[in-house]
Amino acid sequence: MDEDIRKEQRGDEPESAAAENDLDGLNQLDRLDRLDKLDRVNRRTFIRVSALAGMAGAAGAAGIAASGCDSAGEMGGSSGGAGAGGAGGTGGSGSDLASAGGDPDAIAADLRDNVYTRLLGVRPHVGAHEHLSSMGGSRMPAEVMEAMAEANRYFVDMAELHDAAGRRIAEIMGAEAALVSSGAFATMLVGAAGVLTGSDEERMRLLPNPTWPKVECLFQTAHRFFYDNVFGLAGMTLVEAGTRAEYEAAITDRTALLVGLAYIEHQTRGVPPFPVRHRQEHDPETLMPLEIIEIGKRRGVPVMIDLASNLPPKENLTKYLEAGADLVVVSGGKGIRGPNSTGILAGRADLIEAARMQNAPNNGIGRGLKVGKEEIVGLVAALERYVALDEDEEITAWNGKARWLADQLQGIDGLEARYELNTHGYHDVELLWDEAVIPLSREDVGRLLRAGDPKIIYDGPGPRTLQLEDGEVQLVAHRLRELFTTGS
The missing domain is CATH 3.90.1150.180 (Aspartate Aminotransferase, domain 1)
Structure with missing residues (x-):
């Protein structure tokens, strides 16, 4: 079998179709290991192997x-x-x-x-x-696995790679800027930290124990979710409001961030999708994400929209940014089908820069949220594939x-x-x-x-x-x- 792969590298064809069937006995990691040991992996060879897998x-x-x-x-x-x-x-x-x-x-x-x-x-x-992240997330397509296998062969300056990946992702999503971190939770953490501190390095060193007053993160009750403690981990104080009037009244000079969930537009509770015939009507007091964005713009408070698992439709990649959201959170796995341990934060350039300063490989609150070079490349490849596919x-x-x-x-x-x-x-x-x-x-x-x-x-x-x-x-x-x- 190794000889057949070497022949393909030289441009020759395998001697028989039976040679291809030899790959059936290898699991996916064995295939990648086989390819990684080769000095150069021909794209056509990898795709053939991946297809057989x-x-x-x-x-x-x-x-x-x-x-x-x-x-x-x-x-x-x-x-x-x-x-x-x-x-x-x-x-x-x-x-x-x-x-x-x-x-x-x-x-x-x-x-x-x-x-x-x-x-x-x-x-x-x-x-x-x-x-479901708890069940392994999603499968990565052949193009993504190929990109990651190739990325594994080289060393790269991680800060340079992060910056380049952020620029490309921002271009795809129509954002001013973007960054990659180790999942949607991680992007919320560094995003919240960036909102708290801006680019003030002295304030960054104080997190998660800010000493200034503008630290509140406001949720409407319908938009609470089971891991919104991430904002507290960044140093924010969570504030909850029920009705529309209570929400507006809760915005004060201490309010640093408004958070909304994209899924609220199509279902009333934060669970996996369920039959539409069981869907309950929204309480008329529930704010839709676009309404939260409008309130944030009117009141001068940054808005973060979490659409981590709300792909498809792929229009969501740009919808909330176009409406004026300051930050948008996307899972790199799930619908995009990139590495499941990646996430995207996209939005306003100054807030992304503040988040970047606290994200790995920098020494801020997100230093431990490391993403490998292979994962970054895999995420960009997956995003490129996702926006090009026929949904x-x-x-x-x-x-x-x-x-x-x-x-x-x-x-x-x-x-x-x-x-x-x-x-x-x-x-x-x-x-x-x-x-x-x-x-x-x-x-x-x-x-x-x-x-x-x-x-x-x-x-x-x-x-x-x-x-x-x-x-x-x-x-x-x-x-x-x-x-x-x-x-x-």
Whole structure:
């Protein structure tokens, strides 16, 4: 196999197609290690290796969306018909999921034997869930892995790299400036610190114990979230207001920052997306992010908008900045599909400069929030890819898999599998069942899926398909059908 790679480096072709199949025995880290040992890695070689590893997946996903899908019957039971599920019924028909690529048996075998199981004894799972950091975030595409592997071969001045990456990200997002830190939480920390201190180095040294009065961070109650303590870690004092009038009254000469959450525009609580039919109407007192931006501009207080997980739609990358937000926070993983340990802070040049002075590799409050050179390059590559992709086509592929999966779960006594539009604008499968017929609680189902082979995890009211590769959706269909028909 090494000889074949060397031939490709010289521009020769491998002697036989069978040589390519030798890569099937290598896991992804082994592939990267193999490539890293070479003196030079030809781009064409890496893409061929990555494609064989199943990293790209986009063509297969598009094929599923175009063709429907109908092969899980051979995995364990027929669909039992389509169109059930009331207003959210599955509708549509299907052709052959397997024709789009992805071998369920091979995927199941890989889940049993991989770098996680061999090195650490940890079982990876089929991710029928949102881009959850606690569950591994998202998969990085081939282009991102390639960029990171190439970046690994060189040394670079990290301050210079940070500055260049910030300039490119700002250009893409239409911001005055931007920086990279180690996740959305980290960007909030250095962003809040920058708001507190400006470029005053004496004040920077005092954080997180500021001695000046302008330290308050104002939230409306609806915009509170479970890790907003990050602002307190920076040295801010959190202030909460309920109604619109109370919010305006809470802005004083001590108010340093207003914070808003982008997700408030499409759902009322900070949870993963859920079916729109369950969405509650907003309290008329709830401020929308654009309203908070307007208040901040009118009252002369900087505004930070957190859209960490609100991609798609990709228009959100520029929407809040164009409206006048002073700072915007974006996760580098999740929808962008860059390294999961990266985040972006974009916005006003003076505030980004103040945050940069406190971000790694500088010696401010964010010194420990280090991001590797490979991660920075990977993030920029991922962002470039994200803004160029056809978002409608990608969502159509997710929806095609969800419709197919719902079809496969029809005809099970006591179970309703609904193809439902969710609050983030794509479709999921919602599972509802009569526990008198299927004596399993939601906790039972989650526990049994985690304990099974393969291990499967989903969040919310049912499995999501935005992260399922070809073959994985078949595994999910088979396991769910087995679980709801046998109870185990």
